[in-house]
Amino acid sequence: MGPLPGWLAVVASVSLLATGCGKTGCGSGAESGEDAVRRFLSAAARDDSDEDVCRYLQDGESVEDAVTWVSGLGTTGDIDALDVREVRGDQMGAEHRFVLGPSSAPVADLAVIEHDGRFVVSVTGSTKK
Known part of the structure; x- marks a missing residue:
């Protein structure tokens, strides 16, 4: 068997590159x-x-729902500057609730699920004040 045709070599290298840059998937924590x-x-x-x-x-x-939820917090100014405080965890330690914003006037609360040592955010059931 001879060398690969040039076009096949290019396709193979692009496929390898695409595989290496693939989506990590939700819940990497x-x-x-x-x-x-x-x-x-x-x-x-x-x-x-x-x-x-x-x-x-x-x-x-849904990523779209999550982005919409966060954009609803936009009236508070800089999102990165929001205070983030844990207010409670459940009995088993699997769900944690965080309050966003100053303690005198929180703007939202958000759920975080812990599973196998990973923490992921859940906007389902989270609230905006």
Whole structure:
């Protein structure tokens, strides 16, 4: 068998490159619940790519809904400057609730799910005040 035709070599190298840069998928998580919230808010506020937002979002939740939810917080100014405080965790430690904004006037609360040592944000059931 001889060398690959030039066009086939190009197709093969593009395929390998695409595989290496593939979507990581939802739920890749963060180091802590607070870290997941901060990274999620920042990615959704920038709305750079579905992948950036999805990385911190619970599997099965809509990136578009998440970006819309965060854009609803836009009246508070800089999203990255929002205070993020954990207010409670459930009995098993699997769900944590975070309040966003100053303690005197919070703007929203947000759920974070912990599973197998990973933390992902859930906008389902989260509230905007």
